[in-house]
Amino acid sequence: MPDDRIGVFICHCGTNINGMIDCHKVNEKVSQSGVALVREHSYMCTGGQAQIISDIDEYELDRVVVAACSPRIHEETFRSVCSVAGINPYLMEMVNIREQCSWCHSYVRDEATEKAAELVLMGIEKIKLNEPLTPLKVPMTKKALVIGGGISGIEASLQLADLGHKVILVEKGPTIGGKMAQLNKIFPDQNCSP
Amino acid sequence: MVDVGRHPNIELLTMSEVVAASGYIGNFEVLLRKHPRYITEECTFCGECLERCNVFTEDEFNVGRGLRKAIYVPFLQSVPRQYVIDDKACIYFSDQGCEKCVEDCKKHAIDLSQTIEEETVHVGTIIAATGIKPYDPTGLYGYGDARFPDVITSMELERMMSVEGPTQGHVFRPSTGKRPESIAFIQCAGSRSFKEGQLSYCSKLCCANTIKNALLLKEHFPDLEIYVFHNGIRTSGNRQERMFLEARKQGVIFVNAFPEIGEGHILSFSDPILGQEKLIEKSFDLVTLAVGLVPTAQEMSSALGVPLGKRGFIKEDNQLSPTATPTNGIYIAGAVGAPADIKQCIEQAGSASMQVAKHFQKDYAELSPVIARVDLDKCTGCGKCVKQCLFGAIRVEDKVASITQALCRGCGNCEDACEFDAISIANYTEEQMKAQLREALREPEDKIIVFACNWCSYAGADFAGTSRLQYGANTRIIKTMCSCRVSVDLITHAFALGAPKVIVSGCHPGDCHYLDNNMFTKKRVTRLKEKLERKGLNPDRLMLEWVSAAEGRRFAEMIHRMEELEVDESEVEMSKMIFSQTKKKKVKKKMPTKEGKGV
Numbered sequence: 067m068p069d070d071r072i073g074v075f076i077c078h079c080g081t082n083i084n085g086m087i088d089c090h091k092v093n094e095k096v097s098q099s100g101v102a103l104v105r106e107h108s109y110m111c112t113g114g115q116a117q118i119i120s121d122i123d124e125y126e127l128d129r130v131v132v133a134a135c136s137p138r139i140h141e142e143t144f145r146s147v148c149s150v151a152g153i154n155p156y157l158m159e160m161v162n163i164r165e166q167c168s169w170c171h172s173y174v175r176d177e178a179t180e181k182a183a184e185l186v187l188m189g190i191e192k193i194k195l196n197e198p199l200t201p202l203k204v205p206m207t208k209k210a211l212v213i214g215g216g217i218s219g220i221e222a223s224l225q226l227a228d229l230g231h232k233v234i235l236v237e238k239g240p241t242i243g244g245k246m247a248q249l250n251k252i253f254p255d256q257n258c259s260p
Numbered sequence: 261m262v263d264v265g266r267h268p269n270i271e272l273l274t275m276s277e278v279v280a281a282s283g284y285i286g287n288f289e290v291l292l293r294k295h296p297r298y299i300t301e302e303c304t305f306c307g308e309c310l311e312r313c314n315v316f317t318e319d320e321f322n323v324g325r326g327l328r329k330a331i332y333v334p335f336l337q338s339v340p341r342q343y344v345i346d347d348k349a350c351i352y353f354s355d356q357g358c359e360k361c362v363e364d365c366k367k368h369a370i371d372l373s374q375t376i377e378e379e380t381v382h383v384g385t386i387i388a389a390t391g392i393k394p395y396d397p398t399g400l401y402g403y404g405d406a407r408f409p410d411v412i413t414s415m416e417l418e419r420m421m422s423v424e425g426p427t428q429g430h431v432f433r434p435s436t437g438k439r440p441e442s443i444a445f446i447q448c449a450g451s452r453s454f455k456e457g458q459l460s461y462c463s464k465l466c467c468a469n470t471i472k473n474a475l476l477l478k479e480h481f482p483d484l485e486i487y488v489f490h491n492g493i494r495t496s497g498n499r500q501e502r503m504f505l506e507a508r509k510q511g512v513i514f515v516n517a518f519p520e521i522g523e524g525h526i527l528s529f530s531d532p533i534l535g536q537e538k539l540i541e542k543s544f545d546l547v548t549l550a551v552g553l554v555p556t557a558q559e560m561s562s563a564l565g566v567p568l569g570k571r572g573f574i575k576e577d578n579q580l581s582p583t584a585t586p587t588n589g590i591y592i593a594g595a596v597g598a599p600a601d602i603k604q605c606i607e608q609a610g611s612a613s614m615q616v617a618k619h620f621q622k623d624y625a626e627l628s629p630v631i632a633r634v635d636l637d638k639c640t641g642c643g644k645c646v647k648q649c650l651f652g653a654i655r656v657e658d659k660v661a662s663i664t665q666a667l668c669r670g671c672g673n674c675e676d677a678c679e680f681d682a683i684s685i686a687n688y689t690e691e692q693m694k695a696q697l698r699e700a701l702r703e704p705e706d707k708i709i710v711f712a713c714n715w716c717s718y719a720g721a722d723f724a725g726t727s728r729l730q731y732g733a734n735t736r737i738i739k740t741m742c743s744c745r746v747s748v749d750l751i752t753h754a755f756a757l758g759a760p761k762v763i764v765s766g767c768h769p770g771d772c773h774y775l776d777n778n779m780f781t782k783k784r785v786t787r788l789k790e791k792l793e794r795k796g797l798n799p800d801r802l803m804l805e806w807v808s809a810a811e812g813r814r815f816a817e818m819i820h821r822m823e824e825l826e827v828d829e830s831e832v833e834m835s836k837m838i839f840s841q842t843k844k845k846k847v848k849k850k851m852p853t854k855e856g857k858g859v
Contacts, residue, residue: 136722137739156629156687165725166737170816177733184700184736191695196687199629204666206286207384208620210613213278213560217602218594219389220264221609222616227269229617234381235264236292237274241338243261244391248321248415250422252602253465253472254499 070194071102073127074186075118077110077134079164084108086168088179092133095183099190102127110134115147122151129153129196131189133161133182154198161189211236216244265339274340278563279378284666285589286384286625296374298345303369305341309361317349319426322419325434326426331361335424345372384625385589385616388574389609390560392595395450395459395551401521403549409435410525411547414445414466417473431477433545440545442485443477444527445470446519451552452491461571463552463599467494470550471507478510486512487544489519489529521547553599565652566590567775573598579771583612586651586775588627588666591615630686630741631668632675634661638682640848645674645683650775671774672745676784679846688745693738697754700736704758704832708735708822711750713743713778716767716808723812731819742766744777748784751802756839760827761801763818768806778806797835800825 074096078084089106097104103125107114110132121127130153132144137160145155163182171178208231212223215237223235235242251258264270275295283289315330330350331343345361347353352372362370394415402408410433412420423429433440447466451459467490474486488507493514495504508514519529528541555572566585569575574592577584583591591612594605619625632653641659653667654674661683672685684690701707712718718739724731740746743766754762764785772778782804789799805818 136718136725138719138722162722162737165722167725167733169725169728170731171733172728172730174733181733181736184702188696188699188736188738191699192692195689195692195695199686201629202627202631202665203624204284204286204627206619206623206625207288207382209381209383210385210387210616210620211278211288211290211381211383212387212389214389214391214594214596215264215272215274216389216391216594216605218391218596218600218605218609219387220261221606222387222389222593222613223270224263224267225610225613226616227267229613229620230269231617231620232269232271234271234273234383236276236278237272238277239334240274240297240342240344241334241340242264242272242274243335243338245393246602246605247261247335247337248323248418248422249602250418250425251472251476253468254497254503256472256476 070129071125071127072129072131072190072193073103073105073118073121073125074101074131074133074190075110075114075121076104076106076163076186077114077132078106078108079110079135079168080108083134083164083168083182086172086175086178087163087182088175089182091179092163092183092186096186096190099187101131101190111140111143115143118144118147119151122148122153127153128157129193130158131161131186131193132158133163133186133189135164136160136162136166154200156199157193157196159189159193159196161185208232209234214244215239215242217246219244261337261339265341272340275344278560281386281564284587284664285619285627286666288383288386288589290381290383290386292379292381294377294379296347296376297342298347298370298372298374299342300369300371301342302367303342304367305343306366308364308366309343309370312360312364314360315349315351315358317346322426323413323416325416325419345370385591385619386564387591387593387609387612387616388557388560388564388566388585388596389593389605389612390556390596392553392599393556395463395554397450397549397551400450401446401547401549407523408521408525408547409433410440410545411521411549414469414473414548414550417548421473421476431546439481440484442487442544443546443548444519444542444544445474445486445488445548445550447488447490447493447550449549449551459552459554459571461552461599462494464494465599465601466550466552468500468503468601470548471495471500471503471512473548474507474512475503475510478507478512482510487527487542488512488514489517489527490514491518492516553595555596557596560596564590566592567650575775577773583608584615586669588669589619589625625666627666628670630670630688631665632663632670632672632683632685634663635682635684636660638680638848640680640682642679644677644679648673648677648780650777669774671742671777672740673742673774673777673780675745676747676749676780680848682848685741685745688740690747690749693740693750694753696738697750697757697759700738701754701757701759704760706734706760706827708732708761708763708819709754709759710735710737710763710765710819711740711743711746712737712807713745713766713773714739714741715773716771716806717743717765717815719809720765720807720811720815723809724815725812727812729812729816731816732823734823735819742772742774742777743781744774744784746781746784748788751785751788752839755801755835758832758836760832761803761822761825763803763805763822765805765807765815765818768808771806771808792835795835795838797838798825798827798831801827801831801835
């Protein structure tokens with residue numbers, strides 16, 4: 067997709083990434099891949115957010131690669147940054163150059179730098195083929211079915227009902243109470259069965 | 261309990277069971293079967309009918325210790341406060357024409373013509389809380405044998421000790437009707453055993469329950485001799501250990517031994533201190549078997565389509581969501597998932613209802629769009645993907661596969677099944693995975709390609725980094741949602757591009773976030789390893805490893821092991837050649853169009 071304008075954002079994470087990886091070199095290598103913009107920032111997740119938003123606008127980016135920490139930490143952050151800037155959040159891809167690169171190849175700067183650049187290039191290849199997606203919305207029937215009228219079913223029904231929700235409580239037997247009703251007293255405090 | 265009966269937001273349906281459920285979060289349709297109670301809403305609980313009924317039967321609420329009538333309430337505080345007629349016991353139903361209760365009911369609240377009814381309800385979410393039942397120890401320690409009338413279960417003791425029970429709270433020997441002077445409790449009766457028909461697991465609450473009863477008995481009868489035979493007392497958690505210490509202080513004797521029963525309720529056991537040779541025999545007036553808890557979830561599991569674990573309890577989605585099931589919108593609470601005491605049941609009910617309430621905050625449910633899609637031009641409707649989908653999200657309709665989007669979890673297991681490349685996960689398409697491989701293997705050299713699943717292995721790799729564990733920078737990790745997404749095609753593509761080594765890693769068996777989909781991964785990788793061997797290649801170049809999110813060390817060690825493997829250039833060249841020649845995906849044959857037929 068030659069018309070794509072991809073922006074790559076490389077995070078230094080203070081020295082967490084830049085300390086072990088030469089981010090400028092990564093920048094240089096990635097710049098040759100034909101992307102519209104490569105931007106570095108010391109903390110992409112904080113100050114960098116505004117930078118991403120203004121760059122998306124200024125450079126008319128339509129896809130974003132963020133090379134930073136693990137997506138398990140900040141994927142949602144950068145997805146919402148993209149939403150704010152008017153890009154579909156699924157057109158953002160994170161590349162993990164901290165947990166899976168700088169932190170585990172801390173003493174081999176050249177190799178780690180090379181790996182980071184390659185990971186970013188892999189991310190670029192993937193993002194080119196990403197599709198804009200919208201979370202599926204299905205209508206919610208605000209009524210819960212609770213199956214079983216023992217202590218768990220009773221408690222769950224009451225909690226929901228007290229919150230104002232409609233509950234259908236289904237019990238196989240003629241009464242609720244379950245096994246708990248058969249108990250004389252309950253441990254550890256020898257209270258009467260509720 | 262009473263609160264449930266009078267809560268305006270709760271519709272209580274007793275005598276009812278779930279037959280089947282369909283749909284998805286926000287929109288479940290559940291078929292209920294209502295059994296007749298034969299009593300109408302007019303019942304005022306006056307008790308006239310109870311007086312007139314002369315038919316007696318075994319009282320299941322008191323575990324068979326006592327009788328009740330054919331028209332009855334299980335116990336005085338029953339909710340709803342209505343009588344019920346047991347149509348198996350009532351002689352009206354066995355054609356003897358007795359209608360005494362009907363004649364006497366001034367409110368005309370008895371209707372013997374009621375029949376089974378079915379009703380479909382529409383709900384947004386479901387909480388399954390069907391609990392457990394006690395283990396039936398018939399045959400163990402002479403239970404159920406007329407020669408040993410004084411062997412009872414913990415639940416029978418429980419009923420005996422209840423003031424409302426069949427003996428009004430008096431504990432007696434069933435054989436003589438007299439108060440026992442010595443009681444033995446046998447823990448783990450039928451539990452923690454690999455014998456057939458017995459429970460392999462610990463039911464968690466029997467130890468504390470026995471101690472509770474021992475303490476109550478000691479409170480009433482300080483002279484009563486109480487022995488507890490156990491296989492290691494398990495009293496974890498708040499205050500339970502204190503109960504155990506208190507019981508010992510009160511003179512309850514705990515013996516770590518497996519006794520055997522003989523005539524006259526004599527238990528023989530080897531002394532744990534003096535050793536196996538020294539057998540002790542002791543006669544007890546009453547023997548109580550502390551039985552474990554048995555799952556009862558089978559029927560509901562098939563009705564709701566939520567899977568059972570190996571032991572027959574409902575399988576939790578994953579250990580960090582213990583009250584969620586793999587089906588979005590269906591939750592579990594209490595012992596339906598695993599043995600649980602009252603406190604845990606209440607905690608889990610809170611957790612499950614909180615998740616339901618969270619859904620009810622919005623008018624819609626939002627689901628991840630990273631799910632499977634079908635390319636209608638390529639799909640032939642062969643249905644192979646349908647069998648691969650453990651979530652029941654794929655059907656074949658009008659000769660093409662169709663995805664129920666709300667049921668699809670996006671694991672990607674269907675991708676491998678499709679010979680026509682017609683099904684793919686959004687943003688994890690075959691093309692995208694291969695594009696990443698191409699970039700990673702531009703200079704393959706000594707690279708290690710690691711496919712890591714999103715939930716466990718990728719997180720495990722993250723943890724290795726967080727722990728600053730060092731491994732080779734020649735690794736290229738590619739994330740998939742589930743390891744089952746790693747198709748045979750993808751692995752061979754990596755080899756075709758010159759990858760010397762490939763690792764496929766996923767969650768440990770039983771921990772997969774997509775039911776047991778990682779077992780498909782295992783099958784695929786094992787098969788491919790065999791193929792490598794057949795082709796004269798070193799099968800160790802392909803590794804399958806389970807790494808959990810907490811196993812950073814295991815992840816790093818896995819890479820180290822792979823690093824040690826020597827792969828020479830000719831071997832790489834050979835696999836490159838072999839796998840570049842693998843057959844292309846099948847292409848759907850063009851169907852003649854309707855116009856062509858001249859319709």
